[in-house]
Amino acid sequence: MSDVSTIVIVGIAVMLLMVVSILLAVIYNQRKKDQHRKAVEQLREQQQNQLIEAAVRSEELERHRIAETLHDEVGAILSSAKLHLLGIKSEVLDERDQKLHEKGRELLNEVIQKVRGISHNLHSNILKEFGLNEAIRHFVKKVTQGTMLQATTALDDNYQTENAENDISIYRMVQELMNNILKYANATEFLISSTLEGNELNLVLFHNGDGLTQEQFEELRFRKEGLGLKNIQNRIILLKGTIHFTQGGEGYRINIHVPVKTNNAA
Amino acid sequence: MTWSEVWALLIPLIFFLIYKQKDNTTRPIIYYIFIGLILNLLATLVIVFFFKLPEHLRNNTIFYNLHSIARVSFFSWYIITIRKYYRPQLYKILLAAYFVFLAFNFIFNDSITVYNNDLATAETITLLVLCIFFFLRSIQDDSEVNWLKHPAFLFCAGIFLYESVSFFINLFFYKMAEKNLSFGSLMLDIQNLIFLILCLMISMGLYSNRTKNE
Numbered sequence: 455m456s457d458v459s460t461i462v463i464v465g466i467a468v469m470l471l472m473v474v475s476i477l478l479a480v481i482y483n484q485r486k487k488d489q490h491r492k493a494v495e496q497l498r499e500q501q502q503n504q505l506i507e508a509a510v511r512s513e514e515l516e517r518h519r520i521a522e523t524l525h526d527e528v529g530a531i532l533s534s535a536k537l538h539l540l541g542i543k544s545e546v547l548d549e550r551d552q553k554l555h556e557k558g559r560e561l562l563n564e565v566i567q568k569v570r571g572i573s574h575n576l577h578s579n580i581l582k583e584f585g586l587n588e589a590i591r592h593f594v595k596k597v598t599q600g601t602m603l604q605a606t607t608a609l610d611d612n613y614q615t616e617n618a619e620n621d622i623s624i625y626r627m628v629q630e631l632m633n634n635i636l637k638y639a640n641a642t643e644f645l646i647s648s649t650l651e652g653n654e655l656n657l658v659l660f661h662n663g664d665g666l667t668q669e670q671f672e673e674l675r676f677r678k679e680g681l682g683l684k685n686i687q688n689r690i691i692l693l694k695g696t697i698h699f700t701q702g703g704e705g706y707r708i709n710i711h712v713p714v715k716t717n718n719a720a
Numbered sequence: 721m722t723w724s725e726v727w728a729l730l731i732p733l734i735f736f737l738i739y740k741q742k743d744n745t746t747r748p749i750i751y752y753i754f755i756g757l758i759l760n761l762l763a764t765l766v767i768v769f770f771f772k773l774p775e776h777l778r779n780n781t782i783f784y785n786l787h788s789i790a791r792v793s794f795f796s797w798y799i800i801t802i803r804k805y806y807r808p809q810l811y812k813i814l815l816a817a818y819f820v821f822l823a824f825n826f827i828f829n830d831s832i833t834v835y836n837n838d839l840a841t842a843e844t845i846t847l848l849v850l851c852i853f854f855f856l857r858s859i860q861d862d863s864e865v866n867w868l869k870h871p872a873f874l875f876c877a878g879i880f881l882y883e884s885v886s887f888f889i890n891l892f893f894y895k896m897a898e899k900n901l902s903f904g905s906l907m908l909d910i911q912n913l914i915f916l917i918l919c920l921m922i923s924m925g926l927y928s929n930r931t932k933n934e
Contacts, residue, residue: 458895459903465888466910473884476855477877483859484868491864 506688513685514622521576524569532566571596575629578622586621587611587648590628594646597632608647613655616715623689624657624712627697630682631659631708639663641705650714657710665706671699724912725760729753732922739930745802746929749875749922752794759787781835788843792818795879799850802872811850818846840890844883851880871925878921885914 539562544555574580581589587609598605615621628646635641641663648657666674675683690697695712732753741750766773766780796815821842830836854876858867867873889896889907897904 458892458899462888462892462896462907465891466885469884469887470881473881476852476880480855480858480873481868484866487862488866 503691506692510623510685510688510692511619514626517576521573524576525573529566529569529573532562532569536562536566578625581621581625582618585613585615586625587613589621589625590646593625593629594632594644597636598644601636602642603636603644604642605644606646608645610648610650610655613648613650613714620693620712620714623693624655624710627686627689627710628657628659630686634682635659635661635663635665639665639706643705653713653715655712655714657712659708659710660705662705665701665708666699667701667706668699671697723764724916726757726764728912728916728919729757729760731919732926733757735923735926739927741926741929742931743929746798746871746926748794748798748801749925752790753922755790755794756787759783759790763787779833782833785832785836785839788839789822791879792843792846795847795875796850798875799854799872802870811853814846814849818842837890837893840886840893844887844890847879847883848887851876851883855880869928871929874921874925874928878918878925881921882914882918886911 536559539555539559542555544552547555575593578589580592584592590609591607594605594607632644632646635644639661641661643662645660646657647660648655650656671683675687686697690710693712695710697711698709700707700709732749736750736753760783763780763783766778766783770778792815796811800811822839825836825839825842826832829838854872858873861867889911893904893907896907
């Protein structure tokens with residue numbers, strides 16, 4: 455082999471070595487950058503979740519504080535006012551004042567009931583004492599009483615509370631969704647069901663009124679007036695679950711999947 | 721591999737025709753494919769019909785020289801276009817130097833119809849430097865762009881490989897042919913093979929730059 459041929463072969467080999475080295479350097483560098491970017495992204499997500507958790511927890515604390523104030527202070531004052539009102543001898547009053555006295559008593563009773571209702575709604579006593587299923591059943595029964603809405607609950611009793619904080623979040627989501635259905639959907643039938651599958655609790659809310667599709671949900675939760683939906687999304691992020699709004703032939707369906715740890719889980 | 725210079729360029733052309741490009745950034749590459757294809761076709765036709773052509777038309781070197789200039793022009797245009805945010809002064813100086821050399825060479829040294837080692841070497845040096853600049857910039861780049869998935873990476877890797885292998889072949893081609901014709905012929909085949917790889921990488925680049933709903 456001539457000198458020129460050797461030079462050419464060695465030259466090509468050296469050049470190829472350079473090409474491979476530079477390309478490997480670019481690939482290695484890009485992979486490193488990707489790893490760094492992913493780590494930053496993860497950290498950002500973690501921080502966002504911590505902020506959401508703090509916001510949700512503080513909201514819950516505030517609800518408790520308001521519920522306790524309503525129950526212990528406003529409720530006590532109203533009960534005292536009722537006692538005072540009952541202390542008035544109505545038989546000594548003329549007919550007009552008797553009517554006013556009677557009306558005042560009725561209104562006061564109504565206010566006491568309302569305050570108690572709001573206080574119970576804000577407080578999660580039933581949830582803590584009887585668990586998520588009972589709290590949902592109680593809530594659904596209470597809000598649909600005296601309405602045209604025919605509500606059915608079919609909840610999986612295998613579900614045992616593992617994390618009370620998570621149950622509060624699930625309960626609040628159900629409350630918010632149920633309130634929205636009552637306010638906007640004009641539905642006549644409502645079904646809430648739950649199934650526990652392995653480590654996942656699946657909740658389905660179905661109604662035959664006007665509901666939301668996933669696109670509408672995504673759009674509304676970024677609007678100022680979509681605060682309730684934003685709260686739902688925050689709680690879903692906090693629970694590391696998913697929520698899907700779908701429209702079927704007979705109505706609208708909301709599927710909530712939440713990972714839970716249970717003793718029965720495999 | 722007489723026709724390989726032609727059909728190799730048909731591969732990226734087919735990719736371009738099948739996959740609609742999502743933006744205009746690959747335009748210089750598309751121009752290169754068309755112009756390169758025409759020049760290589762003419763060069764090959766001269767060889768195929770060599771004895772049927774009049775004597776003054778029996779030279780295809782002009783097409784190879786023009787192809788060399790086209791390669792530098794369109795690939796450097798492409799690299800400048802995609803790196804426009806990163807002060808391309810150095811690229812421009814290098815290109816200006818290349819074109820000054822080109823003008824000087826054709827005016828004072830050889831005609832464009834004569835095979836010129838220096839022209840091929842200038843092409844190789846210019847494109848190698850441009851590609852190295854590109855790779856260094858992509859290493860320094862802190863933006864969100866994933867350069868491994870960017871079509872520019874495939875185009876530049878292809879041209880980088882082609883020019884690296886061509887460098888010594890072009891530099892010593894005459895000496896090789898004089899001393900060992902079969903070795904010279906083998907080197908030309910290797911160059912054609914690397915050209916085919918360049919065309920495949922251009923095709924992959926065009927594929928990665930397609931509109932995603934295709």
